[in-house]
Amino acid sequence: xxxxxxxxxxxxxxxxxxxxxxxxxxxxxxxxxxxxxxxxxxxxxxxxxxxxxxxxxxxxxxxxxxxxxxxxxxxxxxxxxxxxxxxxxxxxxxxxxxxxxxxxxxxxxxxxxxxxxxxxxxxxxxxxxxxxxxxxxxxxxxxxxxxxxxxxxxxxxxxxxxxxxxxxxxxxxxxxxxxxxxxxxxxxxxxxxxxxxxxxxxxxxxxxxxxxxxxxxxxxxxxxxxxxxxxxxxxxxxxxxxxxxxxxxxxxxxxxxxxxxxxxxxxxxxxxxxxxxxxxxxxxxxxxxxxxxxxxxxxxxxxxxxxxxxxxxxxxxxxxxxxxxxxxxxxxxxxxxxxxxxxxxxxxxxxxxxxxxxxxxxxxxxxxxxxxxxxxxxxxxxxxxxxxxxxxxxxxxxxxxxxxxxxxxxxxxxxxxxxxxxxxxxxxxxxxxxxxxxxxxxxxxxxxxxxxxxxxxxxxxxxxxxxxxxxxxxxxxxxxxxxxxxxxxxxxxxxxxxxxxxxxxxxxxxxxxxxxxxxxxxxxxxxxxxxxxxxxxxxxxxxxxxxxxxxxxxxxxxxxxxxxxxxxxxxxxxxxxxxxxxxxxxxxxxxxxxxxxxxxxxxxxxxxxxxx
Amino acid sequence: xxxxxxxxxxxxxxxxxxxxxxxxxxxxxxxxxxxxxxxxxxxxxxxxxxxxxxxxxxxxxxxxxxxxxxxxxxxxxxxxxxxxxxxxxxxxxxxxxxxxxxxxxxxxxxxxxxxxxxxxxxxxxxxxxxxxxxxxxxxxxxxxxxxxxxxxxxxxxxxxxxxxxxxxxxxxxxxxxxxxxxxxxxxxxxxxxxxxxxxxxxxxxxxxxxxxxxxxxxxxxxxxxxxxxxxxxxxxxxxxxxxxxxxxxxxxxxxxxxxxxxxxxxxxxxxxxxxxxxxxxxxxxxxxxxxxxxxxxxx
Numbered sequence: 030x031x032x033x034x035x036x037x038x039x040x041x042x043x044x045x046x047x048x049x050x051x052x053x054x055x056x057x058x059x060x061x062x063x064x065x066x067x068x069x070x071x072x073x074x075x076x077x078x079x080x081x082x083x084x085x086x087x088x089x090x091x092x093x094x095x096x097x098x099x100x101x102x103x104x105x106x107x108x109x110x111x112x113x114x115x116x117x118x119x120x121x122x123x124x125x126x127x128x129x130x131x132x133x134x135x136x137x138x139x140x141x142x143x144x145x146x147x148x149x150x151x152x153x154x155x156x157x158x159x160x161x162x163x164x165x166x167x168x169x170x171x172x173x174x175x176x177x178x179x180x181x182x183x184x185x186x187x188x189x190x191x192x193x194x195x196x197x198x199x200x201x202x203x204x205x206x207x208x209x210x211x212x213x214x215x216x217x218x219x220x221x222x223x224x225x226x227x228x229x230x231x232x233x234x235x236x237x238x239x240x241x242x243x244x245x246x247x248x249x250x251x252x253x254x255x256x257x258x259x260x261x262x263x264x265x266x267x268x269x270x271x272x273x274x275x276x277x278x279x280x281x282x283x284x285x286x287x288x289x290x291x292x293x294x295x296x297x298x299x300x301x302x303x304x305x306x307x308x309x310x311x312x313x314x315x316x317x318x319x320x321x322x323x324x325x326x327x328x329x330x331x332x333x334x335x336x337x338x339x340x341x342x343x344x345x346x347x348x349x350x351x352x353x354x355x356x357x358x359x360x361x362x363x364x365x366x367x368x369x370x371x372x373x374x375x376x377x378x379x380x381x382x383x384x385x386x387x388x389x390x391x392x393x394x395x396x397x398x399x400x401x402x403x404x405x406x407x408x409x410x411x412x413x414x415x416x417x418x419x420x421x422x423x424x425x426x427x428x429x430x431x432x433x434x435x436x437x438x439x440x441x442x443x444x445x446x447x448x449x450x451x452x453x454x455x456x457x458x459x460x461x462x463x464x465x466x467x468x469x470x471x472x473x474x475x476x477x478x479x480x481x482x483x484x485x486x487x488x489x490x491x492x493x494x495x496x497x498x499x500x501x502x503x504x505x506x507x508x509x510x511x512x513x514x515x516x517x518x519x520x521x522x523x524x525x526x527x528x529x530x531x532x533x534x535x536x537x538x539x540x541x542x543x544x545x546x547x548x549x550x551x552x553x554x555x556x557x558x559x560x561x562x563x564x565x566x567x568x569x570x571x572x573x574x575x576x577x578x579x580x581x582x583x584x585x586x587x588x589x590x591x592x593x594x595x596x597x598x599x600x601x602x603x604x605x606x607x608x609x610x611x612x613x614x615x616x617x618x619x620x621x622x623x624x625x626x627x628x629x630x631x632x633x634x635x636x637x638x639x640x641x
Numbered sequence: 642x643x644x645x646x647x648x649x650x651x652x653x654x655x656x657x658x659x660x661x662x663x664x665x666x667x668x669x670x671x672x673x674x675x676x677x678x679x680x681x682x683x684x685x686x687x688x689x690x691x692x693x694x695x696x697x698x699x700x701x702x703x704x705x706x707x708x709x710x711x712x713x714x715x716x717x718x719x720x721x722x723x724x725x726x727x728x729x730x731x732x733x734x735x736x737x738x739x740x741x742x743x744x745x746x747x748x749x750x751x752x753x754x755x756x757x758x759x760x761x762x763x764x765x766x767x768x769x770x771x772x773x774x775x776x777x778x779x780x781x782x783x784x785x786x787x788x789x790x791x792x793x794x795x796x797x798x799x800x801x802x803x804x805x806x807x808x809x810x811x812x813x814x815x816x817x818x819x820x821x822x823x824x825x826x827x828x829x830x831x832x833x834x835x836x837x838x839x840x841x842x843x844x845x846x847x848x849x850x851x852x853x854x855x856x857x858x859x860x861x862x863x864x865x866x867x868x869x870x871x872x873x874x875x876x877x878x879x880x881x882x883x884x885x886x887x888x889x890x891x892x893x894x895x896x897x898x899x900x901x902x903x904x905x906x907x908x909x910x911x912x913x914x915x916x917x918x919x920x921x922x923x924x925x926x927x928x929x930x931x932x933x934x935x936x937x938x939x940x
Contacts, residue, residue: 106775417806
């Protein structure tokens, strides 16, 4: 049986990627006749003067045909006498770089196109770098549109030299450069009459013969456990795809991270009972003793593995939302899924020059070296050593988007505290982790004005939005922290001071604090504002008339105050000083609780109080 | 991995994907259409979990217009393998008398697309395996292996999640679901070679046999039951035909053939002059018709 090769075509927009593949399929007689007919028909309908537009074979989405561009990766399959091929044709536009990376992650060879009349462009360099990041070791530069530069050997050599300089610092095994014309078909399947100065292979010949197998066969055994199979009490099998080497019945393995040992009792490959299973095969392995093995564990024999919970990695950011330091993501590496925090962006990598640029955030399609910290120790390896144990994705906890992909450079040892020494956990990091801006929403107003009801409703709504909150009101403060305080003016001042300090601490912990206290004195609210900080203090005045409060008198307090049973009662026997310029004034006599809460939330969002 | 041969690699990839879904997704199901791709999928599911039975049920969307031989085959396989086979039919459509002769495109929408959505909703399935292959059609060539659907089961081709290496992100929000295509990277040739290598049982309709047929609009339609009304100038003829794809009998054209063994089928298929889907009547409506249907929730 023949082997197969996975490759991608990439390069800048309009460098002719889709056309190249189309021509490859057409010339190699790899199209079914009805596809050929449809192609000729569609070309006639389109603009190309009835010449065959080979790219129509690949651009399959309606939006792609309308705009005449490639948006997402297309996979095509063909077979020659020598090999079976899967080609991923990738988009060239910058905004679709992440789709290009999807294609690259899957391939062993990259065919990078460059327009001979344009030379090496930014996108060419970006793609070369991403191909290398995703683990491709074999590059072929197809210098396309040679017909437009009259098959000029000198210009070809200039482009070749420039490309070799550009990729000199990438970790590649082989680089080839071929002059082609995708529209004319030069050096694709048939050797060109116009490039007698070129003595190398045609593209198809290159693809049929390139050796991408891993040179040094790895010894030992390693497999990540995908799933534990327990059809009945007699069978407990560990399913997974063998990553490295092979294992036989009777061999001893170690399970990580528990580091317990056991021997292999039986092996199923598919539905066959076998004695040995090797790299790439789907295994179901039984052990002779009940050790701790579950999904995400790694079974190992004679392979040095590392356990760590911090490492340095190179990542490609793929999310429309920007990457923020300190945020918590879900990381998947092999079959292990674990919470991870992005501790630090060490630097971005400039795509043009490869130079390092300092940064505190990352935008879509940017590359960077970062430090990550995980919730627990995991088994990993550097990407150079192991594709399977050295690559990971980060998933957003709220949108579930695959926000980034990355490859591990090396572990960071906790004992040396590389990360924590220069980046203490700040309020900003804690807040980012919670995806919110920590503020104190300070409700003030008469007793019975509706502060507590509003505060309670607002907290419910914020929690429903995924925010992390804390509500402070008379009940939970007066019964504990402030239980030694009464209602005399100096006690009221101390009461508010303590509440302000506690609010500040909670803000520092990254929480959104909601307070509900009468806080009648302008001066006290001002000092709370100073303690908590001008930017974090959001004062909401719940404006309800004394008459209305007294009419509601939910707790019967006004009645008692009027009867003289409660001294210093705000609004009756003690003053209430209205705020001069509150963030918001809510009139509870005019609208319902729901309406008022809507209004508060809307204003908070408009003023960007909840999120940076 | 470098040493594995082509089919072995494809098989390993499909099994890996099936196990990931079984391990990470809450309520998976395997869509079973009874065709050869489904036969391969079922075989892979058995291999992926052996000696355990596949840890998910199978579901067939029955339009009530499938070939009789298909339904017999479905019942027989489910019984032999001891798997859970759910059958879902859009009974509203049946009661309204929706049929492929009178209702054209809306037949496909009501009895297939709508039925599929209802069937998945009925059991709250969060992930559904399908036997779609990227070589079948141009919009499928662009689809990820894990393809996300919003609560209305619609696909957004312009905003697909990145899918890197074999690290599949199976996380979904409430109401969303995933279609999973483990044999995305297989070609029709791979399917047939794998069927031969693994001796997988397929429906007899794939083999050439004398069958009662009518020639209608350039298609050869099997007279499978008396619901097929003959037009004035039509005659039922006995003809040696076979089917390259299976679906609803009035919508699935046969081909004249003498290929009555697997080797002959493979020889005929791999040397074939037209690609597989040309015998499916619905694909011809308009360029991009498959993508439109997928956006609406078709598999």
